[in-house]
Amino acid sequence: MTEKLKNIRNFCIIAHIDHGKSTLADRLIEKTGTVSSREMSDRILDSMDLERERGITIKLTPTRMFYTLNGEEYILNLIDTPGHVDFTYEVSRSLAACEGAILIVDASQGVEAQTIANTYLAIDNNLEILPVINKIDLPSADVEKCRKEIEDVLGIYAEDCPAISAKDGINIDEVLKQIVEKIPAPRGEIEAPLKALIFDSLYDNFKGAICFVRIFDGKVKVGDKIKMMKVDKTYEVTEVGVFTPKMQPKEILCCGDVGYICASIKNLSDTKVGDTITNADNPTKEPLPGYKDVQPVVFSGIFPVDGAKYQDLKDALEKLKLNDASLKFSPETSVALGFGFRCGFLGLLHMEIITERLEREFGLDIITTAPSVSYNVYKTNGEMVEVSNPSMLPPPAEIERIEEPMIKLDVYTPPNYVGAVMELCQDKRGEFVDMQYLEKTRVVLKYHMPLAEMIYDFFDSLKSRTKGYASLDYEVYGFAPSELVRLDIMLNGEPCDALSMIIHKDKAYARGRQIAEKLKIIIPRQLFEVPIQACIGGKIIARETVSAMRKDVLAKCYGGDISRKRKLLEKQKAGKKRMRQFGSVELPAETFISILKTDDND
Amino acid sequence: MIETMIYVHIPFCDSKCLYCNFVSGIYSEEIKQQYFLKLNKEIEYNANKKYIVTSIYIGGGTPSSIDSKYVVELINNIFTCFTIKDDVEITIEANPCSLTREKLHDYKNCKINRLSIGVQSLDNNCLKKIGRKHTRQKALKAINLARQCGFNNINADVLIGIPNQTYHKLKSTIKTLLKKVSHISAYMLINEPNTPLTRMIANNEVKVVDEDKCVSFYDKIVKYLNKKHFTRYEVSNFAKNDMICKHNMGYWQCKNYLGFGVSSHSYFLGERYYNTSNILEYIHSEFNYEKHKLTNSEKIEEYLMLGLRTKYGVNIEKLRSLGFDILTAKKTELDMLASNDFIQILDGAIIVNNDKFGVLNQIILKLLPN
Structure with a gap:
């Protein structure tokens, strides 16, 4: 039996997003003849449509391959892992099941934020790390520089690491050989309890x-x-x-x-x-260490567009939770949106993925509210409550102070964008901590910043200000007191709970105006004039009005051509189905998320 | 015996107006002959003396542009194939250019008793903008001629929202017309896709009157006509001394109608069907009606959609007989609409208020069954 163990290698592949993990996995599978070429499709382990379309790996996908080296046959178990920062948790899950990890580094881009983060995760899990330099087919590839970066930044010996092109199938054999030679065989007792x-x-x-x-x-x-x-x-x-x-x-x-x-x-x-x-009959005494429970950091309300689909939404969330333990949800009731769920996510991408899966895999029409973080609210009576739903914030008179989650943010950027990044971080209430030159062409800027600022379009702004060159990594490290207020939006004089948000007081005025203007564009004209007001604690800080509709279509009905009128009516009826009734105001489903998106003139 | 209305479509014109997207065009005499041959066959194909015809409407196109012998033959054929009610209303559409004394006499002789004249405007500049071939003088002359020939039930079509139209021009058109006709249909110009006018607007060659302005024109015209004893009995239709167009009204009351000719629609005994919109296909293929039986909920929807367009509104009892108890099912909506003066409930009917017709579709949408 030990004979058998000797010939097993369990490994995963870790990398920064887009460095070619799934492509290498495809090549390994192909090279070992695990899947016949007829069955071979691009990115074979990314089975979800969503994964293939967006070119990202979300779920763990294991596969078993056979490889013969020096006359001996080996079983190679590969567990594919996601690369995005939001899915660090999933990565750590697969690491615990392996003895080794292939670390892919893009030959033209070098070591990136997630490369570092995932490498440390692997080291923490006592994994043997096998660096591989990928994309050597690219004209901008610089293998030697990349080797040096792996050694300097990660401190991993890289002199003999394979330089490959997963896309063109170059040097894949060398990778397979090193998996067998360098990654340790699993240990374990076959006679011990399961x-x-x-x-x-x-x-x-x-x-x-x-x-x-x-x-x-x-x-x-x-x-x-x-x-x-x-x-x-x-x-x-x-x-x-x-x-x-x-x-x-x-x-x-x-x-x-x-x-x-x-x-x-x-x-x-x-x-x-x-x-x-x-x-059950012969149990082990000690369970494996398992995983630490992850805490969601981004929260959002999810509601069915059609209120009758509440149970369907619940079932779908339960099914998703089964293989995405990081998804958290609890029932929520909103005046504007009816019955739904407050969901917790690991980050914005995670939230986007979940909502897209709900829509695609479960065919649900859903409304998502603007994401929020969880605040620690200390009340004057000494009590502390966690508030992730802005409408649950206690009245100002009962609040002693509010603390918000803070992150340690690392932004990796070429030096010529340092000014732009610093400006952005400052604007987002970031506190400068440190700046280091990793090498001549790369700088890391370290900031302490409220998480709430991070979830509000930070990533998009960063990418646009650095022409896409910057990347980032962050981790929540604790809470800090902050001067926060609740910004309410009133429609036709009624506060709309699903549009409320908790925000820093210095930013509340500008955001209030911005949201009111945005809503004026989004909310269609109705039978009545709809006043839109933004207010803080009863004080109105911005007002816009959607003027009343005066005319829809007075089509001529000619020669008894009722079908034409019918078509128009059907179209209007379908449009109405996607509307939410809030008091006497009808709101399009996208109202609730659109207030998050900033305009170009921001 | 079953009462029904009859619509006949004549797809021929002497010229095509810039805003028009109806099934019509300029065709050779040969095609016209073939068309009427087929049209009469269709009438005979549907012949049934148990059907009592309450109104006939000959629309187009420009029915007055064709030789009146075709019209006479057509009407005679209908009289042969169906039972005709004594007080039958027979309307023919006409344009000012093609109406002659001879044609009018022929119409009169075959019992046509109502004329609908496409005046559109009495402002020469406006007429030019939309590609109408007649002038103010010609339009007025045509109306006078019709009156001389004994027609006293005359409708004039008027367009609101013609490029460069001002309220003043519009009102002056109406003011002149209401002394000479008994009925006015005032439609808002719709920029239909694929018409020359819509292309010209897209290329900035002409400027449209903006929507809000159109609505204010319309609102003012409604008030003005009311003052002059022209009652609005439907969104776009105004009649003096209750000289309501029975045929038109029948559509809004979901009455039976048989449509003959290319692109014509029929609604008969709860079934809806229509002919092809291709004239050659109409001429050369067999009659093949694909009938769609309206479900009960479609009937409710259509009754609401059409009935609310009229001054009589929808009858609550009739809705209930179709299985829709609107007073209970739509209590919140009705209360809201009534308390804000959008509608009133009067003598068992729900009626949209005069000044709220502009948002009629929104009101209808609120009252449709869920």
Whole structure:
């Protein structure tokens, strides 16, 4: 059995976004003949439409490959990982299931923010790191400079690291060879009680919840009684198997293996990612360390456009949560939007991905409110409440102080944009901490900044001010007191809760005016004049008016051509379906998110 | 016995106006012959003496532009194929250029008793802008001629929102007309896609009258006509001394009508169908009506959509008989609309107030069943 372990390599690929992770994964799969060329499609591990379209990896996707070196056959288990900052959590999940990581660095761009962040994550997980320089086919590729950067910035020996082109299939063999030679074989006791880590899960309508596992000790086969240690539930195994990358049933999974377990698990919440599976009859004493629970940092209300679809939305969120443990949600009621959910996300991209998946995979029409962060509100009676929904902010008289989440922000930029980046950070209430030259052409600027400023168009502004050259990384480090107020928007004299926001008092006036102007454009003319007012604590700071509609269409109805009128009516009816009734005012669904987007003249 | 109205479409014109996108055009005499041959066949194909015709409307196109023998033949054919009610209203559309004393006599002889004349404006500059071939003098002469020939039920079409039109010009047109006609249809000019006028607007060759201005013209005209005893009985239609167009009114009351000719629509016994819009296809293919039976909810929707356009509004009892208890189902909306003077509920009917017709569609949308 140790013979078998010796020939297994479990690894993942880490990289900054767009450095070619999925392309390398494709090449490895192709080179090892795991998938026939007929089945081969670009970015084979990115199975979601969304992933392929946006060219990003969101979910972990494991696959098993065979590779022969010096007459010995090896099983290589690859777990693909996401690269974006929002998905650091998912990366750490796959790292815990591996012994090694391929670190891809783009030969023309060198070490980037996420390269560093993910490398540290891998080092923290005691993984063997195997640097690979990719995209050497590009004219701007500078392999030697890249090698030096890996050694200088990351402190990883890179003298013999493979220089490859995943796109053109150059030097892929060298990567496979080094995986076998450099990444350690898994360790584990086949005779010890079962110890398997759930690193992901998926819901299948026929098989129930499927656990993606890495077996650390022992073995598991069909018919075994297994126990989820944290949730304390027992099941009988109905199927075990590996990923080819399609799921392929096997008789048994042994220590060192990466595979899946089905056990007719009906309840999604029983397969908690990070939990340890053991044998119910012969349990292990100590569960695996698992993962730390991640805390969402960005919050937003999600409501069905059609109020009757509340239950559908709930089911969809539950299904998504099953394999995205970082998604948090709880019921919320809004005067303007009815019943929905307040959802917590790891970041803005995460929020965008979730809303898009709700719309595409579940066919739901949803309304999203402007994202917010969670504030610690200290009341005069000594109590502290966490407020992530602006409309829940206690009255000003009851508030002693409000603290907002702060981030440590690193912006990586070419030196000629330092001025522009500093200006932006200052504008966003950032506090300068440090500036370092990583090398002649790259500077890192360190700031302390409120998270709330980060979620309000910071990324877009940064990209536009640096022509796309800057990248960033951030981490929430704590809370700091701040002079915050609630900005309310009143429509036709009624405060619209879904449009309220918590904002720094120095920025409230400008934002209030900006939002009122924006709403005037978005809200269509109605039967009545609609006054739009922005106010802080009852004081009106901006006012705009949507004048009343005077005419829609008085079409001539000729020769009994009713169908023409009907068409018009149907069109208007469909438009109305997408409207939200707020008092006597009808609001288009996009009203609630559009106030977040800034205009060019901002 | 079933009462019905009849619409006949004549797709021929001597020239095409710049704003027009109706099925009409300039065709050879040969095509006209073939067309009427087919048209009469269609009438015969639908012949049924159990149908009592309450009104006939010959529209177009410009029905007055064709030789009146075609019209006479057509009317006679309808009289042969259907039962005709004693007080039948028979309208023909005409333009000022093509109306002659001879044609008018022929019309009169075959029992046509109502004329609808496409005056559009009495301002020569406005007429030119929209590509009408007649002048103010010609229009007035045509109306006078019709009156001399014994027509006392005459409608004049007037357009609101012609490029360069001012309220003054519009009012002067109306002022002159209302002394000579019994009915005025005032339509707002719609810039239909693919018309020369719409292209000219896009190329900045002509300037449109903006929407708000159009509405204020319209509102003022409504008041003015009211003062002169022309009552608005439907969004665009005004009649003196209750000389309402029965045919027109029938459309808004969801009455039966049979449509004959290219692009004509029919609504008969709850079924809707229409002919092809291609004249050659009409001439050369078999009659093949694809009938769509209206569902109950479509009937409710159409009754609301059409009925609210008229001064009689919609009848609450009739809605209830269709299964829609509007007073209960739309209580909030009705209260809101009534308290803000958009509508009133009078004698079991919901009626849109005179000055709120501009937003009629919005009102309709609020009252449709969910």
